[in-house]
Structure formats: C-alpha cells, structure tokens
Amino acid sequence: MSDISQLPPEIVDKCRSASMPFFSIGYYGCTLEGRVLFMDATAFGLFELHKSLRGPDEAVGKILDELTGESSHGDLRAQLKQHQIVRGYEWPRRLESGEERWLYEDARVVTPRGEMTAYATEPYIECVVRDISVRKHKEAVYFADQHKYQTILEAIHEGYYEMDLMGNLTFFNRTLANILGVSEEKLIGRNPAEFFHNDAIAEEMRRLYRALRDGETSDGLLNWELQRPDGTTAVLEISVSLMYDKEGKRCGFRGLVRDVTERANAEEALRMAETRYKNLFEEANDIVYTHDFQGKFTSLNKEGERLSGYSREEAAKISVYEIIAPEYREKALEMTRRRLQGEQVGKYEIEILHKNGSRIPVEVSARLIIHDGKPVGVQGIARDITERRRAEEQRQALERQVQHAQKLEGLGVLAGGIAHDFNNLLVGILGNASLATRRLPKDSPVHTYLKRVEKAAQRAAELTNQMLAYSGRGTFVVRPLHLDKMAREIVELAQVGVSKKITFHFDFEENIPPVMGDVSQMHQVMMNVITNAAEAIGEDVGSITVGAKRATLDAGALSKVYFHADPTPGEYICLSISDTGCGMDAEQKSKIFDPFYSTKFAGRGLGLAALLGIVRGHKGAVNVYSEPGKGTIFKLYFPVLKQEDVEKQLPEVDTRQEEKSLNKWKTSGLALIADDEEAVRVFTREVLQRHGMTVVTADDGKEALELYEKHKPEIRVALIDLMMPFVNGQEVLEHIRNDNPELPIIISSGYSEAEILDRFRENPPNHFIQKPYRALELTRVLKTVMEGPAPVAT
Secondary structure, X not given: OOOOOOOOHHHHHHHHHHHHHHOOEEEEEEEOOOEXXXXXXXXXXXXXXXXXXXXXXXXXXXXXXXXXXXXXXXXXXXXXXXXXXEEEEEEEEEOOOOXXXXXXXXXXXXXXXXXXXXXXXXXXXXXXXXXXXXHHHHHHHHHHHHXXXXXXXXXXXXXXXXEOOOOOEEEEOHHHHHHHOOOHHHHOOOOHHHHOOOHHHHHHHHHHHHHHHOOOOOEEEXXXXXXXXXOOEEEEEEEEEEEEOOOOOEEEEEEEEEEOHHHHHHHHHHHHOHHHHHHHHHHOOOEEEEEOOOOEEEEEOHHHHHHHOOOHHHHOOOXXXXXXXXXXXXXXXXXXXXXXXXXXXXXXXXXXXXXXXXXXXXXXXXXXXXXXOEXXXXXEEEEEOHHHHHHHHHHHHXXXXXXXXHHHHHHHHHHHHHHHHHHHHHHHHHHHHHHHHXXXXXXXXXXXXHHHHHHHHHHHHHHHXXXXXXXXXXXXXXXXXXHHHHHHHHHHHHHOOOOOOEEEEEEEOOOOOOEEEEHHHHHHHHHHHHHHHHHHHOOOOEEEEEEEEEEEEOHHHHHOOOEEOOOOOEEEEEEEEEEOOOOOOXXXXXXXXXXXXXXXXXXXXXXXXXXXXXXXXXXXEEEEEXXXXXXXXXXXXXXXXXXXXXXXXXXXXXXXXXXXXXHHOOOOXXXXXXXXXXXXXXXHHHHHHHOOOEEEEEOOHHHHHHHHHHHOOOEEEEEEEOOOOOOOHHHHHHHHHHHXXXXXXXXEEOOOHHHHHHHOOOOOOOEEEXXXXXXXXXXXXXXXXXXXXXXXOO
C-alpha cells in the first residue's frame, strides 16, 4: 500500500470538493450586497431554488434574499462587515410546502488574491451551508420533554431530590423545600444531614448512603423525625436509590420524601390508648379487620359489616377468603406469604363479595400482627374505592373524548382548506357560465347546457359548504327558529323516502322558546340524523321518536357532553331523535362523526361529520347514547334565544327587478383586482369591464401593492383575495387603508364571512364576497361599495 500521508494539496482539494455534496454541504459566494457570484448544486438544492430557477448558473447575478424570500442574509452580511468571519449562523427557510428548513452557515469575507483577481477585484463573501432541520427538531422535542418532566415534578405532592455521592443536594423540587420548611436557595448544594437534630438518624442516613455507594444494597427506605426552622416537627418517609451516569458508573442518589406525620401520630396514638384505638376502629370510614393465618376473622369494624353485609358473628364463622372474589384470592394469599418472608408489601387492590353477591372494589393496606416476636395474624384496612374507580373511568372517558375532538378538529382544518381551494376553482366555472348565459339570446339552445353547468357548479358549491360546516366554518344566515315546528316539517319530508314499517312519534314540550339558527343547516342536521335512524332500523318494524324540550346545562352537565365547542352553562333546547334500530358498540360510536363513515355500507358523504361542524358553529353541543340491539338516541343542544338577540328581518327584495337594474348599472374608473387564481382574475375583470370600468390585475399581494403605488390616483375600487402568496390580502388592505382610507375595498375568500371578518375586527373591509360567486352577486357588491355605504360591521 502506498503512503497517502503526504497527498498533494490539489488532490486534497479535489477530495474535499467531491465529499461536500455527499455530506450535503453547499458552497456559494456573493457580494457584500448579497448578489450571487457562484453557487454549487448542493447549495442550490438546500435553498430550494429549483422551484423558480433551472440550475445554479441562473442564480448568478441575482440577489439571494430575493431568491429565497427571506431577509436573514441581510443580518448575516451585517455581521460579516463587522467581524469578517461568522460561524454557526442559523436561520429558517420557509419552503413552499409550509415546512421550515433550518440552515447552518459558516461565512467569511474574502479579499481576492493571486489568480482570483482575474475573476473578482472587490472583497466578497464565501459561505458553506448545511441542513440542520433534524437537529432542530430533536432539540425541540428534548426541550419539550424537559419542560414536561419539570412540570410533573413540581406538581407531585412528594418531595423529589438528587444528590452527589457525598450527600450534597444537586436537584430537588419545590415540594421538598416546603416539606423541610427551608427556602430553595438555602437547600441547593447542602447536605440534608445539616438539618438533622437526631444523631442516631443522621448516622443511619450516612450508613445507608455508604451501603448504597459501596454496592451493598440498591435502594433503601427510612423515616426521619425533623424539626423545622419554624419549630414544627414532621415525620418523613425517605426513599433512596442509586443514580448512574451514561457510562453506568454510580454518580449519586435520588429518591422521594413523603410527609407521613399524620400516619406516625395515628400509630403512636393507637399504641398509647386502647380505648382511643377502639373508637377509631369502630368509627373508621374504611374496613378495619384482623384475621389469623387460616383466614378466620378475629375482628371486624362497623364499616366492615356495612360493606360486606355480614355481621361480626356471621363473619367469625367464615374465612376472609370466602368474601374475596375468586380471581383475587390467590393475590391476597401471595401478599400474606410475602409479608411472612419479610418483604415490604404496599397497598394493593382487590374486589370483595357482598352478602347479596354484588362486588365492591377495595384498596387493601395490611401488616403482620406480632406477638412475643412471632407473627400470629394479619391486621388490615380496606378502603372502598368505588367512587375512585368511577372517577378514573370518567377521566379516561373524557380523555378519549378530547382525543377524538382533536382528531375531528384536525380533519376539520383539512376539510376547510380543501373547501377554500375548491371554491376558488368554482368562481371561474360558475362565474363564466353566468357571463355566457347573460350574453346569449334567450332562445339559444346553448342556454340549456350552460344552466346544467351552473347547476352542477352550484351543487359543488353546496358540497364545499358542507365541508366548511364540518370544519365549523360554514356560512350561517341565522334567524329565530322553532325546532318543534321545523322538526314536524322535516319528518313529513323524510317519511316519503323511508320504509313503511317505520312509524314516527313526537314528544315536544309545549311553548318551547326559539333558537337562533340557519334554516338550511338545521334542515341538514335533522335530515341526516333521521336518515341514519331509518337506515339503522332497515326493513325491520321500528319507530323513530323526535322530541324537543327545555334543558338547563350547568358546568357538570357540559363536562359529560361528548362533543361541544366551548358552550356556556345556561338554558338550551334539547332536540332528541331516537330510534329502535340495531344500535352501536363503543368502537362504532367513536367513529360516527368521521367523514364517509357508515355502519351499513360505504360512506356516501360528510353526513354526521357535517352535523358536528354545524352544531359547533351554532355554539351547541351533541351527545349520543347507543348500545347494540337497543337503538340510538341523538341529543342536540342549542342555546335558547334571548329576546334582546332577535335580529330585525331584512325587507324582501324583488330579485327579478334587482337583476335587471344591476345588469344595466354602469360606472367608470380604474379597478384593482388581486387574486392568485387566473380563472378568477379573468372572470372578475370581464364583469367589471362590462359595467364600464378599466381593470389592472395582480396575481399576488406583492404585485398588487406595486400596481396600487403606480395607479393610486386613478383607482376607484379594489377587489382583493385574502389568501395570496408573498403578501396576503389583509396586509394589502392595511397598506392601502393607511395610504387612502376612503378607497372602497372588497375582500374575497373561499372561507365564510364570519371567520374572515373576525380577522378584520380592527380594520374591516367595505364589503366581503364569498367564493364561489356569480356575475350578479359581484355586481351587487360592487354597486354597494361604489355608492358609498359604511364598512362592514364585525
């Protein structure tokens, strides 16, 4: 083998150049003003410039900040002008996908020398760049975990500590300081032995530490009677175990400190007075008992009699193991055997059998009875944990509900985003179809085809509204509704399409107050639930009951509701729809609000998923009760309408007369249209031109601002899309408003008006128009703002 220890420099340079792409290290240079001088393929890829350029050569001569759309390099160049060399400069590159790519750069200012003077005469910047996104992600996860564990430690009721091998505290939680009665500042770095006022206990602690340190034992437990600085005393239970470093070497101790003063005082009190023990025994809220090693009861308190159903005389004739549920008997025997072997046995849970056969879960804490130095029996306390288990089951159910709600919220965001983009496309279809219809003679046969196009596009728009409803972002035109009357009308419609074997019943409370709701959305909710109820019954004989009544929901009741959008306690109308169908198990019930899910066949649409979004949008709540073979009950809660919330009804408009008037309406001047969809720009430009306006269009917010600055003296109105690249519609509006508050501005979006205007609470547009829209709707809005009404109220 040849010696490679003295490779020529040019060979080393070639090896380095060949290796940099392998290690994803990019290399580029630019002027002090940021203009690219050279760039390799790796840097080109890391900056993700392939979206706008064909290769690194095209980047030469361009400003890097403009290529990346980021201003971070301005900061880097400023540092280089001051320090000449900058290492470890980190900055996030926002990708088109919405993700962040973190880049790490080392840079220096280079003064051309030798051969380089033929290519550059002025100092320039030389940089290497690499992707550190994975490292950044790991750091974020690490810091999140650190915060989580710190939060847990600060929340527990026990004191937690860590110390070095010399016994000096290196870490502890706030609870430990509270238990010891010493400030955290005084504890850090100190040995707890300094707080002992009992030499024997201090020596026992040191002995235990030595045993742990020398490997004689792996953990330990001791009690410490402490006198706090304020004069109070406490009995503490301290657990100690060894800590190991990454190399497996002993590096210190850790453990928990519990304040067991009350328990110690109770034990002392029991030893001091048999009478007091007897009173405590009899009046205890837990079962207190003793038995011999054959299992025969030797004592049982009143609570034991009450919970077991056996009197003391009856209990004396049976074995303790006879009232323990069969599957737990071996566990109880094993605990006694372990105590006899000298083990420290903690609390454990079993179930006991009442005399009537019912089961009661209990938590057992027991110890051996010692007489003349020998174990002669067992003394124990059994606590009824029925309520604890019920509370735990409720907590787990609530966690499942929260997780399900989070899943639905994520799907809702997806549905809303799809609906928004789909609405953009529908503007071009629906709008151009309406324009074509207006231009054709009334007797043209093409009218029929265009009407079909409009009808199909309108049905697609209705689908997007369902998707927006599922996401909780639907359009709501609310007015007072009487749910009982509305339900009767919908049942009449539904009866036509269901099996004749199904009978409908009504259960309405008299004179129930109205709710505020959207007619079409409420119609969809009721029809979806009734349709699902009918499908659950199928061809069997069955019934569907629809009812409505008042309901008062307090915070406790709301906590049990499956799905709700942060409703407030108060008066509600409960709309209930129950069926005698096949019912659902827990797994099926957890999926019924998923899009396209069905228990009968392949899902046909958003269905109940849209229901959930509609109810959320109406500030209501939903609960579902179902068991296999017992049918299903849907309960929908909507807030009762207060009298002061009743809105004035808008006067009816003669739509035909209005359409003729709008078609003839003319205006003049320059209009600015900004939308990133070409179909939308083409359609809106033609509409405005038909009414006498000249138009300039921009396909993003940045271009919109440039056109505004160029033509602002002539611009009379601006139609701005909310979601655009580079600069969004809200930023465009704020810029124009700051310059010309009087210019009418219309904001358009595929999202609903309520959601959009909430973003413009401080600076509302003159009007909002939701996509998709027809030429007539656009003309109506344009005429409204051109004739000068006040900005939209929020």
